Amino acid sequence: MCSHLAFLTTLVLVASVQAGPRAYPRQACTAAATTAASASAATATSTTPLHSAARAAGKLYFGSATDNPELTDQPYVAILSQSSMFGQITPGNSMKWDATEPERGVFTFAAGDVIADLAASNGQLLRGHNCVWYNQLPSWVSSGGFDNATLTEIVATHCGTVVGHYAGQTYSWDIINEPFNDDGTWRSDVFYNTMGESFVPVALNAARAADPKTKLYINDYNIEGTGAKSTAMVNLVKSLKAQGVPIDGIGIQCHLIVGEVPSTLKENFEQFTALGVEIAITELDIRMTLPSTTALLAQQQADYETVISTCTEVEGCIGVTVWDYTDKYSWIPSTFPGQGAACPWDANLVTKPAYDGIVQGFESC
Ligand code: 9MR
Numbered sequence: 001m002c003s004h005l006a007f008l009t010t011l012v013l014v015a016s017v018q019a020g021p022r023a024y025p026r027q028a029c030t031a032a033a034t035t036a037a038s039a040s041a042a043t044a045t046s047t048t049p050l051h052s053a054a055r056a057a058g059k060l061y062f063g064s065a066t067d068n069p070e071l072t073d074q075p076y077v078a079i080l081s082q083s084s085m086f087g088q089i090t091p092g093n094s095m096k097w098d099a100t101e102p103e104r105g106v107f108t109f110a111a112g113d114v115i116a117d118l119a120a121s122n123g124q125l126l127r128g129h130n131c132v133w134y135n136q137l138p139s140w141v142s143s144g145g146f147d148n149a150t151l152t153e154i155v156a157t158h159c160g161t162v163v164g165h166y167a168g169q170t171y172s173w174d175i176i177n178e179p180f181n182d183d184g185t186w187r188s189d190v191f192y193n194t195m196g197e198s199f200v201p202v203a204l205n206a207a208r209a210a211d212p213k214t215k216l217y218i219n220d221y222n223i224e225g226t227g228a229k230s231t232a233m234v235n236l237v238k239s240l241k242a243q244g245v246p247i248d249g250i251g252i253q254c255h256l257i258v259g260e261v262p263s264t265l266k267e268n269f270e271q272f273t274a275l276g277v278e279i280a281i282t283e284l285d286i287r288m289t290l291p292s293t294t295a296l297l298a299q300q301q302a303d304y305e306t307v308i309s310t311c312t313e314v315e316g317c318i319g320v321t322v323w324d325y326t327d328k329y330s331w332i333p334s335t336f337p338g339q340g341a342a343c344p345w346d347a348n349l350v351t352k353p354a355y356d357g358i359v360q361g362f363e364s365c
Contacts, residue, residue: 061318097141305358
C-alpha cells in the first residue's frame with residue numbers, strides 16, 4: 001500500500017518539479033501514527049535519507065536551517081549537502097532585516113547569497129526567512145520614530161527589495177514572522193504600534209509584486225495545537241483572503257518540548273489547510289532538560305514521529321524543516337540554559353533515535 005502510494009506520488013512529484021516546485025495533491029492518509037516499538041539505543045538504526053522519505057510520503061521536501069558560520073565545518077556541510085537527506089534549506093539568520101538592510105536604503109546580500117548559492121548548487125529548495133520581525137531588527141527601524149506613512153514606505157521597500165533580490169530562487173518566504181502574543185493579541189512592536197494591522201498587507205503585497213511566484217507565508221510558534229494563538233492566525237488569514245491580500249501559507253515553527261507535544265496537532269493543521277493555504281513545519285526541534293537519557297531520547301523519538309506523521313496525514317502540509325539538524329549548532333542551549341539535545345543528529349553528527357522517529361513518521365501510511 002505504502003510503496004504503491006509512493007510510486008504514484010513520485011510520478012506526481014516528477015510532474016510538479018518539472019512545472020516548478022509547488023504543493024501537490026496526494027491520496028488522503030488515514031493511518032494512525034505508530035509509536036516506536038523499541039527505542040532504547042542512543043543512536044538511530046535507520047539509514048533511510050530523510051528527504052527521500054518525505055518524497056515517498058508525498059511531501060515536497062525535508063529540510064534544515066543552516067547559518068553562515070557553520071559552513072566552514074566540512075563534515076557538517078557534507079551532510080547538509082546530501083540532497084537525498086535535505087531537499088531544502090533555510091538561512092537561520094542571514095536574510096533577516098539586520099543582515100540585509102543594516103542602514104536605511106543600504107542593502108547587503110553577501111551572506112544570504114552564500115546560502116542561496118549553496119541551495120542552488122546542491123539542488124535544494126530555498127525558504128526565505130524573514131522580512132518583517134520584531135527581533136534582529138536594526139535600531140534605525142525599531143527606534144526611528146517614523147510615522148505611519150514613512151514606516152509603510154520602509155516596510156514595502158524592505159520586503160520588495162529583499163524578496164526581489166532572491167526572485168526566482170526561493171520556493172517560499174516567511175514574510176511576516178511571529179506577529180502574535182501567546183494569547184492571540186497582536187504583538188506590541190514598532191510595526192503594529194505604528195501601522196496597526198496594515199503592516200501585514202503592506203509587506204505581503206510588496207513581496208508578491210517583487211516575486212510573483214514565491215509562496216508567501218506567515219510564520220509563528222505556539223500555533224502547533226489549537227488555542228487562542230492558532231485562532232488568531234486563522235482569523236488573520238481569513239481576513240487577508242477576504243481583502244484579496246496574497247497569502248499562500250502558514251509556517252508552524254514547532255519548537256517543542258519532549259513529552260509535551262500538543263494533542264490537537266492534526267485538528268489544528270486541518271483548520272489551517274481548510275482556509276485554502278498550504279502549511280509547512282518550518283523550525284522543528286524538540287528539546288529536553290539535560291542530561292539526555294535513554295528514556296528521554298526514546299520519548300523524543302516518539303515525539304518526532306508524532307509531529308512528522310501528522311504532517312504526513314494532512315495533505316496540505318507540504319514539508320518539514322528542522323531548525324538545524326545537529327545539536328552542535330542548535331539555538332536551544334544559549335536561549336534555554338540547561339536544555340538542549342533537541343535535534344535529530346547529536347553534537348558529533350551522529351544520528352539519534354529521533355532520526356528513526358522521523359523516518360517512521362513519513363512511513364506512517
Ligand atoms: O536560529 C536563530 C539564532 O541563531 C538567532 O540567534 C536567533 C535570534 O533571535 O534567531 C534564531 O532563529 C529564530 C527564528 O529566526 C525565528 N523563530 C525562532 C528561532 C529561534 O530563536
